[in-house]
Structures are given as structure tokens and as C-alpha cells.
Amino acid sequence: MDCLTILAQVNGSATNASDAEEGFMPITFIWEQIIGLSLVECLIFICFGVVCLLYGWRIFKVLVTLCFALIGLCAGLLLNEKLVGGNGMWLGLMGIVMMAGLSLPLMRWGVSALGAVAGGILTGGIWYAFALPDGYIWAGALAGLIAGGMISFIVFKLAVVLFTSFGGGALIVTAVLAVLHAYFDPEKVRILVFDYRWFLPVAFMVPTLVGIIVQNKFISSSKDWNI
Numbered sequence: 323m324d325c326l327t328i329l330a331q332v333n334g335s336a337t338n339a340s341d342a343e344e345g346f347m348p349i350t351f352i353w354e355q356i357i358g359l360s361l362v363e364c365l366i367f368i369c370f371g372v373v374c375l376l377y378g379w380r381i382f383k384v385l386v387t388l389c390f391a392l393i394g395l396c397a398g399l400l401l402n403e404k405l406v407g408g409n410g411m412w413l414g415l416m417g418i419v420m421m422a423g424l425s426l427p428l429m430r431w432g433v434s435a436l437g438a439v440a441g442g443i444l445t446g447g448i449w450y451a452f453a454l455p456d457g458y459i460w461a462g463a464l465a466g467l468i469a470g471g472m473i474s475f476i477v478f479k480l481a482v483v484l485f486t487s488f489g490g491g492a493l494i495v496t497a498v499l500a501v502l503h504a505y506f507d508p509e510k511v512r513i514l515v516f517d518y519r520w521f522l523p524v525a526f527m528v529p530t531l532v533g534i535i536v537q538n539k540f541i542s543s544s545k546d547w548n549i
Contacts, residue, residue, distance in 0.1 A: 349450075349522065352496065353515055359500040367500075371493030375533040378486020379479075379541050385486060386432045387425045394421030434474035437481030440488040441470020444530070447523035479541060487533025488526070495525045 359367070378385065398417025405413075425432045445466025449459050474481030503511040514521045 348446075349515065352522065353512075355496055356500045356503055356511070356515070359497065359504075361501070361504070364497040364500050367493045367497035371490040371497065374486050374490030375494065375529060376490075376536055377540070378490060378533070379482055379537050382433065382482045382486055383429060385489070386429060386436065387422050389436060390425035390432060391418045391422040394418045397421075430478065433478065433481050433485065434471060436485040437474035438467050438471035440485045440530075441473070442467030444488065444523075444527065445469070447526060451520040451523040453519055483534050483537045483541070484530075487537060488530045490533055491529030492526055494529055495522075499525075 373381070374385065394417030395414045396417075398414035399411075401417075402411075402413035442463040443466070446459050446463035449462030450456070454462070470481075470484065474484070499511055499515070
């Protein structure tokens with residue numbers, strides 16, 4: 323075995339070890355939120371998540387406006403950094419006002435877009451859970467994005483239930499894992515997140531399904547709900 327072959331094998335082993343430790347990028351992002359939340363933030367996440375999970379159908383217009391406002395804030399801050407290079411908030415504030423204002427007349431489109439995103443994240447999670455190639459996870463997410471978008475335009479109520487249930491479930495799961503990491507067994511939580519690929523997708527899907535079932539029951543028994 324020549325030197326080049328040995329170096330290639332060593333480099334490949336180091337890369338694989340690094341990937342295993344750092345995890346796939348979305349998983350790493352979730353992990354950063356888990357280890358960064360304080361107890362107060364966790365409690366807020368859980369309370370707000372429960373409301374979204376069970377009663378998102380009642381407050382979905384507020385949630386859509388908030389989501390679009392956050393998108394406008396992030397876009398404004400990024401644009402401000404690129405153009406000005408400072409930490410000014412003016413473009414961020416302008417982005418909040420503009421996107422929040424646009425969400426009101428385009429509420430149905432906004433709900434459908436968020437439902438499509440939720441579908442894309444769920445199918446991307448399924449792709450990741452079955453240990454399919456990470457480089458093509460966008461294919462699984464794109465399939466869910468398209469399917470979620472089509473379903474959202476056909477059955478509007480399902481789009482409302484889907485994105486509010488997923489959002490509420492994601493907040494609850496992230497907060498619970500943060501509490502377990504901070505006050506119980508941090509190493510066990512890290513192992514669950516990085517070593518068991520099925521864990522996070524299942525953890526997000528279970529409360530999402532619970533929210534869909536519960537909200538559908540609430541909607542069917544509420545005659546005055548107006549979308």
C-alpha cells in the first residue's frame with residue numbers, strides 16, 4: 323500500500339469522524355438551540371407550543387403574521403449587514419412592517435406556504451431517519467414541499483392544522499430536550515440527537531400527529547370558526 327493510499331484513508335476516516343460528531347447541519351442547528359435555551363425560555367417555549375399545538379386553528383392568523391414578521395426581520399438584518407456592514411436595525415424594522423403588512427391580504431397564501439414548508443421539513447426528516455444520503459436530503463424535502471403545498475391549496479384547513487401542529491410540537495420537543503440536557507443527563511441527550519437518526523424525526527412527528535388529530539376534533543365541533 324503506497325503513501326497516497328494511506329493518506330487518503332486517514333483523511334477519509336477523519337472526515338467521517340468529524341461528520342459523526344458534528345452531525346448533519348439542520349441537526350447541528352437544533353442542537354445549538356437545545357444547549358442554548360435557559361429554563362425561562364424553555365418554559366415559554368412549552369407554554370406557547372401547547373397553545374399552538376392544541377389551539378393553533380384559533381390563532382393561526384396571528385401566527386402567520388408573526389412568522390412573516392420574523393422572516394422580514396431576518397431578511398432586513400442580512401440586507402443591512404451586506405449593504406451597510408453595521409448592526410443597525412432600520413432595515414430589520416422595515417422588513418417586519420413590510421412582511422407583516424403583506425401577510426394580512428395574502429393570509430391564505432401565507433398559510434399554504436407555511437403548510438408546504440412544514441411538509442418539506444417532515445419528509446426531509448423521514449429521509450434523514452432512514453439514513454438515506456444526506457447530500458440528497460433536499461430531494462425528500464422538495465417532495466414534501468410540493469405535496470404539502472398542493473394539499474394546502476386544496477384543503478385549506480389541513481394547512482392550518484399542519485403548520486400550527488408542527489410548529490407547536492417543535493417548540494415543545496426542543497424545550498423538553500433543553501431541560502433534560504441542562505438538568506438531567508446531557509450526554510444521554512447528545513447521544514439520542516446525534517447517534518440515533520430516527521430520534522428527532524420521530525420526536526417531531528409524534529406531537530404533530532397529536533395536534534392534527536386534536537385540532538381536527540376541535541374544528542369539527544366548532545360551528546363559528548371562520549377561515
